[in-house]
Amino acid sequence: MSFVLPAYHAPDFAALGLGEAPDVSLVPAPKDGVVPEGYHATTMFPEYFRLGGRWVLAQESRMDCVAVCRDGGISIVEFRNVKAGDPVAVGRTEDGSQGIYVHTTGFEEERSAEGEAFSFRQGRSRETAYSMDYDSMYELLRHEREHGNILWVMGPACTFDADARSAFAALVREGFVDGVLGGNALATHDLEAGCRGTALGQDIYTQRSQPNGHYNHIDTINDVRRLGSIQAFVDSGAVKDGIIYECVKKGVPFVLVGSVRDDGPLPEVYGNVYEGQDAMRNLIRKATTIICMASTLHTVATGNMTPCYRVVDGVVRPLYFYSVDISEFAVNKLRDRGSLTVKTIVTNVQDFIVHVKNGVCG
Missing domain, CATH: 2.40.420.10 (conserved putative lor/sdh protein from methanococcus maripaludis s2 domain)
Incomplete structure (x- = not known):
């Protein structure tokens, strides 16, 4: 069954007694x-x-x-x-x-009067069954690839595993990624993996720490800074694969916003937090689906900038927002900050990326 966007129900101002309300x-x-x-x-x-x-x-x-x-x-x-x-x-x-x-109820469906007043497991936790969430997401992503804009917010954990990097690279190639938000660590460790096979000095497949591996991410930053940009580093042939590599090759925009703990950082990283916020919001303005993975800082920042709707060609449609993290605290924090329509999934993000790739790309 093909995915269908839910209809938006605009308020009936006359029925609400607001037909003659005062101007703001x-x-x-x-x-x-x-x-x-x-x-x-x-x-x-x-x-x-x-x-x-x-x-x-x-x-x-x-x-x-x-x-x-x-x-x-x-x-x-x-x-x-x-x-x-x-x-x-x-x-x-x-x-x-x-x-x-x-207007808080524009996308609400009519509720059945037969619902029970008490039932178990209505929250979202590590015990929640997520099979339906995955299937719904696959349908949504296929729809959005043709009709929307899919933005991913990613922490560095997404780069630490060989299968996860490969899976997300495939999502980029197959058109399921229209933009990426992250920090210095996301790009640094992904590029480190693409040219040295490690993330923070640890082999991304065997998990074995390499001799002098603690130098690898700093050496990678230095190599990129020597050439002047991530684009130049990719074009040089020094990096062979990965998330950032595929974004550069496919022209997918990414915004990297720094923090006070950053090494280097990479040349493209925004050091001015408000310039970074503006750059993030420029990508968020285009998004119709946002999926945040394993970065509490960037997830909450993105959530604070994201409405629950988008107006496309004059039609109001929902904006889908997911938060994925192995920590229940991390996903609940976003809801506590006011992003009330976020769908949360508590799982290892590396497994999540592989599941999503297999679900939409095969």
Whole structure:
């Protein structure tokens, strides 16, 4: 059976008694990076603002930003990017009474009245049965390859295993990867594996530590910096395979955002956190499915920038978001941070990548 996107049910403002609701109040920002008192902080859900007597949907959203009226529409803007004089939406209610309506049920299916009040194992844990999740994901990825944009957020654990690297490289080649977000370690250890066969000095197949192997990742960074870029390093023939290798060869964009502990780092790594956040959000804006694996830092950052919907060719559709980690704490942390529509899978990400590759590529 082919995958079908669920229909979006827009709010019926007349039925909600909001046909004659007041326009949203717009107050100029007093200075760059400062918003007026009583500003409305945005959410991950579709949000409508009453402008000129009509309800206008913000075309995209993200948590903890503000709504600014621009060109007759609503732009969702980070506090740091607000400019003096920007007309900022003001109001702390979300029920439409102040011209702001947050729509949380647009993709909900009608629930059966026969559901039981009590049942076991309703949470998501290492004991959860994930067979249906995998099958649903395979259908989704095949659909998204043709009709959407698939973004992967990856920690360095994805590079430490030979089979996982090979499997993800196949996903890139087969068109199931439209973008990658990660840090310095992801690219460094993947490139180390591609030219030295190790990750942090340990053979990626046998797990044996190599003589002087603790130099390998630093030597790799140095080699890349000598040539000036990851692209030049791949073009030199020094690296033969892997995740970053396939991304470069196929022209798949990747964004690497650094941290205070980074070695080197690689030339493409963003050292300025806000420049890195902007680069991440540029890829996130295109994504219709996001899969985060074994990187709590980058997963939470991505979740905070990701709405639960996307407007494509004028049609509102769901944005699918997965968090995969062997730690229940890691996947639950994202839900605790407000990403309420995330689907969590508690498993070893190396096994997960291989399963997904086998499920969609054979």
